Amino acid sequence: MAVDYNTLLATRVVHEQKPITYRLLSREQKINVTVAKKVLYAFYDAAKKQYPGQVHATYAIAGVERVATPADEDTVMSDALPSSQPTDPDSSQAESEVRVNETTRTTFQLVQQEDLEEVKLRFDRIDMIYVYSLEPAPLSSDLVVLSDCQRAVREMDVSGGLELFNTIATCQNPKAKQSSKPIQITPPSAPAGRAPAPSKKADKPTVGSGDDKSSLAKQSSAAQTKKPTQRPFQLSTTSKPKPKVKTEAQESVQESGAAKMLESTKEVPVIKKEKPATKAASSTKPAEVSQELQSMFSDNESDQEEDAKSDVDMIDEVDEAPMDSGLIGEPAEVPDDSASTSANDTPDSKMDSQPAEDPERQTDSAAEVETEEPVAVDSTAPAKPKGRKRGTRKVEERVSTMENGFMVRKTVTKWVEYSESESESEAVSVPAKAKPASSKPERKTSPAVKAEPAEGDKDTDSSDTSSKKGGVKKKGLMKGQGSLMSFFKKK
Amino acid sequence: MRSHFCRILNDEQYATYERQCDSCSLIDKYDKELRIDRKTVKYEQQFANLYFVRLSKLKKRVEKVASDAWDGISLWGQKAKQVDRVLDVKQGELSWVVGTVYMEMPQKPNILEEITKEFWTVAPISKDKIRDPEHDEITLEDDSGRLLLAGSVIKEQLIVTGCVIAVLGLETSTGEFEVRDIVLPGLAPQIPHQISTEGHKRRYIALVSGMEISGSVHEEYESTMLIEYLMGELGSDAKLAHGSEIVHAIFAGNSFADPSALETDDQDETLPPKQKKYGYDSSAYKAKPIETLDSVLAEISMSLSVDLMPGDHDPTNLSMPQQPIHPALLPNTRSFLGSSFRTVTNPCWWDMDGVRMLGTGGQNISDVFKYVEGDDRLKMMESTLLWQHCAPTAPDTLWSYPFQDKDPFILDECPHVYFAGNQPKFATSILTGADGQSVRIIAVPQFSVTKEIVLLDVDSLECEVVAFKAGAKHD
Numbered sequence: 001m002a003v004d005y006n007t008l009l010a011t012r013v014v015h016e017q018k019p020i021t022y023r024l025l026s027r028e029q030k031i032n033v034t035v036a037k038k039v040l041y042a043f044y045d046a047a048k049k050q051y052p053g054q055v056h057a058t059y060a061i062a063g064v065e066r067v068a069t070p071a072d073e074d075t076v077m078s079d080a081l082p083s084s085q086p087t088d089p090d091s092s093q094a095e096s097e098v099r100v101n102e103t104t105r106t107t108f109q110l111v112q113q114e115d116l117e118e119v120k121l122r123f124d125r126i127d128m129i130y131v132y133s134l135e136p137a138p139l140s141s142d143l144v145v146l147s148d149c150q151r152a153v154r155e156m157d158v159s160g161g162l163e164l165f166n167t168i169a170t171c172q173n174p175k176a177k178q179s180s181k182p183i184q185i186t187p188p189s190a191p192a193g194r195a196p197a198p199s200k201k202a203d204k205p206t207v208g209s210g211d212d213k214s215s216l217a218k219q220s221s222a223a224q225t226k227k228p229t230q231r232p233f234q235l236s237t238t239s240k241p242k243p244k245v246k247t248e249a250q251e252s253v254q255e256s257g258a259a260k261m262l263e264s265t266k267e268v269p270v271i272k273k274e275k276p277a278t279k280a281a282s283s284t285k286p287a288e289v290s291q292e293l294q295s296m297f298s299d300n301e302s303d304q305e306e307d308a309k310s311d312v313d314m315i316d317e318v319d320e321a322p323m324d325s326g327l328i329g330e331p332a333e334v335p336d337d338s339a340s341t342s343a344n345d346t347p348d349s350k351m352d353s354q355p356a357e358d359p360e361r362q363t364d365s366a367a368e369v370e371t372e373e374p375v376a377v378d379s380t381a382p383a384k385p386k387g388r389k390r391g392t393r394k395v396e397e398r399v400s401t402m403e404n405g406f407m408v409r410k411t412v413t414k415w416v417e418y419s420e421s422e423s424e425s426e427a428v429s430v431p432a433k434a435k436p437a438s439s440k441p442e443r444k445t446s447p448a449v450k451a452e453p454a455e456g457d458k459d460t461d462s463s464d465t466s467s468k469k470g471g472v473k474k475k476g477l478m479k480g481q482g483s484l485m486s487f488f489k490k491k
Numbered sequence: 492m493r494s495h496f497c498r499i500l501n502d503e504q505y506a507t508y509e510r511q512c513d514s515c516s517l518i519d520k521y522d523k524e525l526r527i528d529r530k531t532v533k534y535e536q537q538f539a540n541l542y543f544v545r546l547s548k549l550k551k552r553v554e555k556v557a558s559d560a561w562d563g564i565s566l567w568g569q570k571a572k573q574v575d576r577v578l579d580v581k582q583g584e585l586s587w588v589v590g591t592v593y594m595e596m597p598q599k600p601n602i603l604e605e606i607t608k609e610f611w612t613v614a615p616i617s618k619d620k621i622r623d624p625e626h627d628e629i630t631l632e633d634d635s636g637r638l639l640l641a642g643s644v645i646k647e648q649l650i651v652t653g654c655v656i657a658v659l660g661l662e663t664s665t666g667e668f669e670v671r672d673i674v675l676p677g678l679a680p681q682i683p684h685q686i687s688t689e690g691h692k693r694r695y696i697a698l699v700s701g702m703e704i705s706g707s708v709h710e711e712y713e714s715t716m717l718i719e720y721l722m723g724e725l726g727s728d729a730k731l732a733h734g735s736e737i738v739h740a741i742f743a744g745n746s747f748a749d750p751s752a753l754e755t756d757d758q759d760e761t762l763p764p765k766q767k768k769y770g771y772d773s774s775a776y777k778a779k780p781i782e783t784l785d786s787v788l789a790e791i792s793m794s795l796s797v798d799l800m801p802g803d804h805d806p807t808n809l810s811m812p813q814q815p816i817h818p819a820l821l822p823n824t825r826s827f828l829g830s831s832f833r834t835v836t837n838p839c840w841w842d843m844d845g846v847r848m849l850g851t852g853g854q855n856i857s858d859v860f861k862y863v864e865g866d867d868r869l870k871m872m873e874s875t876l877l878w879q880h881c882a883p884t885a886p887d888t889l890w891s892y893p894f895q896d897k898d899p900f901i902l903d904e905c906p907h908v909y910f911a912g913n914q915p916k917f918a919t920s921i922l923t924g925a926d927g928q929s930v931r932i933i934a935v936p937q938f939s940v941t942k943e944i945v946l947l948d949v950d951s952l953e954c955e956v957v958a959f960k961a962g963a964k965h966d
Contacts, residue, residue: 023724032507033724060725065958103919103953105943108716108725109960143712143961150715154783157790158823165793171508171723171735173794177830 005029009043009134014051019135021149026168027156033168040131047134057113058133058146063126065107112138508723508735511694514844515739515796517833521840524899525812527892538886538893542653545898546591546633549655549676549879553589557657557674561587564659566671571659576635580662587659590631590638594652594862597626599888621861621888631658631668641667648673649874651862653883676879678924681905684845687950695733695955696843697721697740697795698945700853700912701802701937705748706783712961713942718787720957722794733946733955740795742788743912743935744802744837744852748780781806785821792827798841799834802852802913810890811854811882812899813837838881840906843949849906853913855882856934858889868934869918872911876902876922876930905930908952910945913937917945919954 008029012018026036040057047055110132111119120126139145157165162178400409554573561571569585577590598621629645630637640658650656650673660670699721702714719725723734791797801813808814815834818825824832838851859871862884875881882900885891905928914934922930931952936943946955 023719062725103917103956105956105958107958107960108720110712110716144708146712147708147710147715150712154786154790157793158786162793165790169507169723169794171510171794173510173792173796173831175510175796175831176793176827178793178826179829 005039006043006046009040010047010051013134013136014047014054017136019133019139019145019149021133021146021153022131023153024149027153027160027164030164030167032170034170036168037130040134044131044134054136056135056138057131058135058139059111059113059116059129060108060132061111061116061119061123061126061129062106062108063123063128064105065122066124067105110143114138510723510735510795511692511738515696515798515841516843517835518840518842518847521899522836524897525836525838527812527814532892534893536893536895538891540895541886541891541893541898542591543634544894544896545653545880545901546655548898548901550589550633552676552679552879553655553657553674556677557587557589557659560674561659561672577631577633577638578636580638580668582662582664582666585659585661587657588631588633588638589655589657590633591655592650592652593630593632593637594650595628595630596621596623596862598623619861620864622864624864631656638662639667640670642670644673645670649863649870651859651884652887653885654874654878654880656878675877678876678922678926678928678930679879679902679905680926681907681924681928681930682845682847683927684847684907686952693733693736694949695737695946696949697737698743698850698910698912698933698935698947699740699938700743700914700935701745701939702742703745703748703804703937703939704780704784704787706779710783711939711942713959714787714938716959716961717938717944718790720959721791737795737946738949739798739843740791741798741800741841741850743800743850743910744854745804745913745937745939746784746788746799746802747805748939749804750777750780781820785823788821788832789823789827792824792832796831797824797827797833798839799832800837800839800850800852800912801834802837803854810892811837811885812892813852838900846908846949846952847904847906848908848910849881849902850908850910851881851912853911853935854889855884855900856911856914858882858884861888866915868911868914869920869932872909872932872934873920873922876905876909876932879903907931908933908947910935910947916941917943917956919945921952 009020009025012020020040022033022036022040025031025039026033029036031039044055044057106127107123109119116129120129133146133149135145162176166172395414397412397414398409399412400407402408558573564571566585572584572586574580574586574588577588580586580588600621624646629640629650631640632638640660641663642660645658655676657674658668658670659672659674660668662668699717702717704710704714716725720734721737721740723737725734788797788799799816801807801816803809805813805816806820807816813836815836818828818832818834838849838855841848841850855875856868856871859875860866860868863871875883879902880898880900881902882889882891885900886893905924907929908931910933912935914936916934917936918934920932922932924930931947931954933945933947933954935945938944941958942960943956943958946957947953948955
């Protein structure tokens with residue numbers, strides 16, 4: 001065994017010129033840290049003869065340092081090892097309370113082999129010395145090299161988890177239990193609210209498609225099989241709770257939202273459709289959380305792919321529908337617009353306002369959106385099934401186009417590539433809440449809670465629409481997480 | 492000198508220790524008071540209610556102590572009488588009255604002054620101390636009015652705005668109340684607890700404060716050594732420096748690095764400056780500190796029970812009482828939630844096998860520091876215990892939530908251990924009270940500056956310091 005380690009260490013330190021600390025050795029070799037320290041020493045000893053001058057050791061010393069005791073008349077009591085002395089003249093006078101100023105002070109110090117003897121002299125009592133790390137050459141004073149090792153150790157610790165730790169550690173905590181699933185911290189009201197919403201929306205398609213006269217696309221989609229109609233519908237509803245979930249997450253709990261999503265999906269007849277939506281949602285959050293959410297849904301991955309494919313077929317059908325509807329024309333137009341509209345607006349705040357609007361919009365716009373929603377999300381889902389950790393985020397944009405003589409301002413959801421340099425929007429952009437101006441007047445009367453326009457830059461033509469939009473948005477501001485960003489968006 | 496150079500044998504026996512299970516739990520009664528329910532939170536109410544509650548609760552206690560002290564006393568032929576309201580004090584009569592201290596301090600940052608001076612280009616210089624003995628006025632206030640206090644006795648007393656005291660004296664012809672004696676509420680009653688010094692199996696709590704993990708390349712190595720020590724790996728013999736005897740670690744504030752200190756890191760100046768955007772520029776978010784802290788806490792949680800308390804740079808609300816840092820920010824550590832990891836409020840009460848502990852992230856003491864002269868942190872901490880209020884300057888200069896019907900900072904009982912984090916250096920003392928109370932007061936030093944942590948022995952309430960040094964040479 002010892003021989004193996006020696007060879008291993010020789011390869012690493014001498015030939016590969018890479019440093020190694022005892023912790024890194026213990027994690028890599030799955031040996032106890034105490035043994036690792038001894039292994040390092042054994043090799044160092046041997047290396048002094050075998051590879052003279054090529055192996056440099058850094059030691060760790062622990063003990064009690066010698067501290068100079070200044071003769072200070074203000075000191076209440078001086079001790080060989082004072083660790084704190086009252087420096088303020090006011091405070092050190094005799095008080096009725098008892099002051100205790102002796103404290104044992106242990107120091108751990110890392111020392112390079114060259115300085116070992118000198119540092120040893122500074123200690124009053126040395127409790128231990130051992131080899132902390134071995135490297136090919138003396139270390140720079142900021143020990144950056146060791147930092148690299150410890151980062152590797154940290155990654156191994158985090159991925160290895162408790163099992164690895166208990167194998168190698170000297171001090172184990174019997175209380176520590178690592179749960180594999182994310183802990184759910186569910187606010188009590190939320191699941192109840194979530195569950196009825198999707199099921200309610202299931203009724204909508206029949207109503208919505210009946211009312212809808214304006215776009216042939218919708219009718220064509222309605223004319224399609226019940227399943228696709230229902231599925232996009234589920235998607236539309238769930239896509240709303242999904243960003244809503246995220247809003248809540250921003251406030252409080254993220255994983256509970258995902259958990260709730262999980263719960264609600266089970267209640268809804270069509271489960272599979274939810275996955276791309278939720279997954280899409282999760283990807284916009286920081287990496288770790290999205291990984292977790294993805295892992296939760298990972299078992300449904302295979303189903304997801306199949307669904308996505310079938311959706312792609314449906315998308316093609318929809319795209320081929322007559323083009324006189326502005327809605328279908330949208331996907332083509334929007335990419336042009338997206339180039340003009342800055343994608344640099346804050347995605348988070350948009351998402352904030354977006355979910356807030358959702359409850360209102362759900363009841364109204366669900367019908368119209370049904371076509372677009374599946375188109376949008378599905379096309380992206382197969383395109384990027386995995387790994388959207390920090391890659392893309394959903395951004396809501398306001399896009400205005402001319403349609404049928406009316407100026408239409410739509411709120412469009414885009415998948416935006418997020419990168420360090422600049423945010424570039426991707427080709428796929430989808431009208432998330434398409435509201436063709438030519439359509440129903442009755443929508444304007446529905447939940448316009450605050451009719452005041454949030455934005456002042458309205459076109460007079462579409463003032464109704466936009467004021468409705470603004471009104472709903474304002475309500476979203478009031479109700480949901482609220483962001484001032486929407487106020488500044490157009491400016 | 493014991494060194495650990497040994498040959499390894501094939502069947503080496505190495506000692507593994509299991510940490511003792513700690514029963515360090517939060518005290519439900521206080522925890523409920525300190526947590527703010529986000530669903531019912533409102534900021535529309537006035538802060539005055541907080542003062543009313545404080546006065547009504549503490550007045551009774553002070554009155555009792557004051558009447559014990561002053562009943563029957565007579566000065567210059569006059570008997571001291573208690574006066575109910577501050578404005579009822581009659582000129583020339585020896586009387587005593589209870590009220591809340593309010594210090595009128597011209598150097599205190601004043602929003603009205605800032606507004607009137609906003610046309611000046613000079614930015615206000617932030618001072619460490621706002622106390623100016625020449626110009627400060629100390630008044631005693633209650634729901635009826637304010638009374639200006641004068642006299643050397645009051646000027647030398649360590650008091651701050653917001654503490655409730657009783658003063659004995661007479662009103663002079665100028666309308667000022669000349670103070671002859673002051674009485675504080677004193678230490679609150681303490682649940683008795685026996686401290687034992689015999690060492691069978693010792694248990695230690697590690698108090699770490701101001702760790703300031705930034706995750707940058709230039710992060711100091713001492714923080715790694717600290718983690719190794721807490722995991723029990725740093726000592727050769729795990730019993731060394733009580734490594735294996737630590738049962739619990741409390742990170743008391745500022746575990747995250749100061750965000751302003753991170754700005755210069757990893758900045759690429761060759762990039763064209765971004766367009767000024769309104770609102771939040773998400774690409775400016777630096778995930779490194781939180782990712783690093785997450786891995787650090789996950790590592791430590793594997794070996795030790797950890798409590799994470801927020802400080803003034805941590806990602807939680809700034810107003811006191813700070814709410815626990817949400818575990819969603821720490822995805823890896825979150826899996827230990829409920830077993831060995833916990834996020835707590837600031838301030839927080841713990842009960843460890845009968846030892847009642849009160850800890851804060853240090854903002855309360857740092858705020859008191861501004862009001863008084865000198866830098867004796869221990870004295871300030873003792874004073875907060877004697878005032879039976881751990882954050883009297885809230886809500887005046889210490890931002891606080893406008894509580895309506897309670898003041899969670901009032902100390903209804905006296906803890907056995909009282910610590911405050913992020914202090915400039917380590918200090919400890921024992922404060923004893925009139926009724927036999929005894930408190931161990933600890934000022935926990937900031938780790939990022941001093942590289943020290945404090946170990947508290949649960950059974951004997953003794954403290955030890957563990958220091959870490961890395962780097963080639965030290966003076």
